[in-house]
Amino acid sequence: MDSSGDDMEEDETEWKSSLVDSAAVSSDASAPEPNTKLTPAHRVILHFDLDCFYAQVEMIRNPALKDVPLGIQQKYIIVTCNYVARARGVTKLMSVTDAKEKCPELVLVKGEDLTHYREMSYKVTELLMSHCRLVERLGFDENFVDVTEMVEHRLAQTTGSDSISFKGHVYNDFTADVKASDHARLALGSHIAAELREAIFEKLGLTGCAGIATNKLLAKLVSGTFKPNQQTTLLPENISDIMGSLSGLRKVPGVGHQTAKKLQTLGIASLKDLQLYPLNDLVKELGASSAQRLKNLALGIDDSPVTPTGAPQSLSDEDSFKKMSSTVEVLEKIHELLGNLVERMHKDGRQPQTFRLTVRKYSATNKWFNRESRQCPIPSHIGQKITSGSIEDAVDQLVPLAVKLFHKMVNSSVPFHLTLINVCFSNLQTRGAVISGKGTIMSFFTQNSSPRKTQSQDESSQSPCLDQEESIITQHKMQVTIDGSSSSKAGLHGFKHKPSSAAVEENPKPSCSTSGCKTNETNMTGTHRFPPNVDPEVFKLLPEDIQEELLSPAYLNSLPDRSAASLVTHEPLNSEIKPSQSCTDSQNTKEIKEVAEKLNGCHRATTVNRRWPVSTSGGHREVVTGEEKVSFPQSSDCKFPGNVDPEVFSELPPGVQRELMSEWKQQKLVLKASSSGKPGRSFLTKDRKAAGKGSQTNNLFKYFKPS
DNA sequence: AAGCAATAG
DNA sequence: GGTTCTATTGCTT
Numbered sequence: 001m002d003s004s005g006d007d008m009e010e011d012e013t014e015w016k017s018s019l020v021d022s023a024a025v026s027s028d029a030s031a032p033e034p035n036t037k038l039t040p041a042h043r044v045i046l047h048f049d050l051d052c053f054y055a056q057v058e059m060i061r062n063p064a065l066k067d068v069p070l071g072i073q074q075k076y077i078i079v080t081c082n083y084v085a086r087a088r089g090v091t092k093l094m095s096v097t098d099a100k101e102k103c104p105e106l107v108l109v110k111g112e113d114l115t116h117y118r119e120m121s122y123k124v125t126e127l128l129m130s131h132c133r134l135v136e137r138l139g140f141d142e143n144f145v146d147v148t149e150m151v152e153h154r155l156a157q158t159t160g161s162d163s164i165s166f167k168g169h170v171y172n173d174f175t176a177d178v179k180a181s182d183h184a185r186l187a188l189g190s191h192i193a194a195e196l197r198e199a200i201f202e203k204l205g206l207t208g209c210a211g212i213a214t215n216k217l218l219a220k221l222v223s224g225t226f227k228p229n230q231q232t233t234l235l236p237e238n239i240s241d242i243m244g245s246l247s248g249l250r251k252v253p254g255v256g257h258q259t260a261k262k263l264q265t266l267g268i269a270s271l272k273d274l275q276l277y278p279l280n281d282l283v284k285e286l287g288a289s290s291a292q293r294l295k296n297l298a299l300g301i302d303d304s305p306v307t308p309t310g311a312p313q314s315l316s317d318e319d320s321f322k323k324m325s326s327t328v329e330v331l332e333k334i335h336e337l338l339g340n341l342v343e344r345m346h347k348d349g350r351q352p353q354t355f356r357l358t359v360r361k362y363s364a365t366n367k368w369f370n371r372e373s374r375q376c377p378i379p380s381h382i383g384q385k386i387t388s389g390s391i392e393d394a395v396d397q398l399v400p401l402a403v404k405l406f407h408k409m410v411n412s413s414v415p416f417h418l419t420l421i422n423v424c425f426s427n428l429q430t431r432g433a434v435i436s437g438k439g440t441i442m443s444f445f446t447q448n449s450s451p452r453k454t455q456s457q458d459e460s461s462q463s464p465c466l467d468q469e470e471s472i473i474t475q476h477k478m479q480v481t482i483d484g485s486s487s488s489k490a491g492l493h494g495f496k497h498k499p500s501s502a503a504v505e506e507n508p509k510p511s512c513s514t515s516g517c518k519t520n521e522t523n524m525t526g527t528h529r530f531p532p533n534v535d536p537e538v539f540k541l542l543p544e545d546i547q548e549e550l551l552s553p554a555y556l557n558s559l560p561d562r563s564a565a566s567l568v569t570h571e572p573l574n575s576e577i578k579p580s581q582s583c584t585d586s587q588n589t590k591e592i593k594e595v596a597e598k599l600n601g602c603h604r605a606t607t608v609n610r611r612w613p614v615s616t617s618g619g620h621r622e623v624v625t626g627e628e629k630v631s632f633p634q635s636s637d638c639k640f641p642g643n644v645d646p647e648v649f650s651e652l653p654p655g656v657q658r659e660l661m662s663e664w665k666q667q668k669l670v671l672k673a674s675s676s677g678k679p680g681r682s683f684l685t686k687d688r689k690a691a692g693k694g695s696q697t698n699n700l701f702k703y704f705k706p707s
Numbered sequence: 708a709a710g711c712a713a714t715a716g
Numbered sequence: 717g718g719t720t721c722t723a724t725t726g727c728t729t
Binding site: 140253255257259358374375 | 708
Binding site for chain 3: 073076138
């Protein structure tokens with residue numbers, strides 16, 4: 001990618017002096033071609049950085065905190081704090097004990113739950129996007145905005161040589177606003193930055209810093225020059241100054257610990273070392289693209305575009321702890337995390353296609369070390385539960401999936417010690433796409449499965465706009481019309497389309513991909529055929545062309561392997577999915593828990609099981625949903641309930657296995673008849689607006705079951 | 708597609 | 717440095 005690191009300024013005469021000749025060292029070294037500067041690419045990039053973001057959010061939620069020293073605590077760490085606390089010596093990532101020592105009056109607010117921060121964070125991004133759609137997020141509290149087009153627009157409307165001055169500071173400014181006319185674009189950028197900061201304060205009550213420069217690197221570096229709540233513009237003639245002011249390589253965004261270490265082994269310890277190091281030698285160590293990029297960064301050159309971030313590509317939830325060593329605890333934690341995650345996923349409105357479980361194992365040899373993860377596809381019937389709002393059902397069906405993944409990483413018949421568990425949804429599909437595999441009609445609505453890096457992001461970066469009524473960020477949904485065509489929602493240029501790539505280069509062919517399809521005759525039931533995982537009743541309601549799509553070989557071949565899926569829990573055959581009887585699910589967890597309890601009994605030596613009574617038979621847990629009815633979706637000749645993982649089961653001692661088997665047999669007899677029941681609460685909590693952050697039932701989806 | 712490393716806030 | 721709780725990208729298989 002990066003390549004032609006040549007995009008920078010046309011006259012580098014000024015700033016090359018104090019450091020190294022950038023043209024000679026960087027770009028021209030690899031490309032002997034003389035300067036054919038076609039496009040100066042006179043970009044104006046803004047970087048916004050909210051002041052101690054978490055603390056600000058908490059002070060807005062509780063104004064009484066405004067003037068006291070405030071720290072945001074996660075576990076035993078102060079992750080950030082307000083300026084009052086900073087004045088008392090509290091710093092980021094200081095331990096709670098140290099912080100209290102420095103500042104005994106420090107007020108602490110728990111910050112493990114990121115919900116409020118995340119929501120406010122997206123409000124900021126959306127506000128920025130309402131003025132210019134080229135907004136890229138960096139973490140929760142920073143945003144880049146490419147305002148080049150906005151600046152050009154203003155420049156065109158500026159009558160000749162109006163006296164334009166800079167808003168805010170100018171980096172290394174000694175000659176006041178004399179230069180404003182020489183740098184009209186940056187000056188206008190500083191006005192826009194000031195307006196946006198003001199808007200953020202007016203509408204959201206948040207203060208922050210901004211940096212104005214000609215690329216992202218420089219905008220980010222300069223934004224922190226004056227803190228808090230101020231802004232700074234960097235002029236091209238001061239680029240070498242700001243680069244020279246960096247105390248070390250690590251200060252360069254993009255140079256982390258590992259690359260710094262690697263560079264140090266090469267004798268590169270400072271920015272200047274890096275600038276002077278022969279490119280070819282660096283290429284041998286790091287590869288061409290990393291080498292060139294690093295050298296450019298050291299010179300303040302960065303041609304990377306501001307890539308609109310849009311809605312997140314994954315949602316995850318995690319918790320860390322000192323020690324977790326029993327499967328019961330693990331199960332409980334997974335259940336808890338999944339509850340939160342599924343609810344968030346539901347509000348998002350998209351349907352996850354893959355699930356990942358990651359753990360961090362403690363081991364003496366390996367110190368504290370790294371994360372290990374396993375992932376798997378999410379059967380679509382589970383995904384649908386998420387989007388349709390059957391939260392508890394979805395969780396109950398995801399837990400066995402997680403358990404399977406867990407056992408791929410942890411041999412629970414041997415003592416283990418975890419310090420973190422993370423659950424993650426990714427491969428998020430917008431509604432309408434969920435039904436189908438790729439390469440079908442529905443791929444119109446699947447987001448960007450192809451290279452998202454494409455360039456030429458210039459067209460219409462302006463579009464100052466949009467209906468504020470809906471969340472811009474999550475408004476990635478497309479409407480599906482019956483005839484299979486799509487249209488983006490009114491006025492909201494689906495920002496999910498990364499600039500131009502989808503529209504121009506991709507050829508999403510509805511053309512029935514008959515190529516390479518085996519003739520696969522499945523799901524013949526009498527005269528009607530039904531696709532798997534779709535309620536036949538519902539299926540009949542679909543438009544004919546959609547029905548055909550779902551029965552096409554392309555779609556059927558795209559389904560997840562059934563043998564793999566059936567290992568875990570389910571799998572209701574078509575005839576069993578009827579909405580009227582889809583209520584058996586919350587038993588699921590219960591069963592798993594019971595198995596886990598038994599399992600845990602085997603190495604109870606290590607852990608005290610405090611939350612659940614060990615007596616499993618008869619003893620009711622705290623969560624009792626109406627009458628106890630246990631039903632097993634699986635056919636009658638099956639050995640154990642469909643919701644029990646055979647792998648888990650097989651790990652149980654023979655005696656326990658026998659006990660469980662007999663329990664199941666009894667339950668099975670008992671419950672043949674009960675069927676009414678309701679999911680308890682699963683309806684109540686969700687509202688159509690809860691899709692709040694952006695959903696709108698789309699035309700296709702409503703054909704599928706409401707709940 | 709899966710798993711991990713690196714980076715970042 | 718790692719600590720927290722995320723999230724993204726790119727490499728390797």
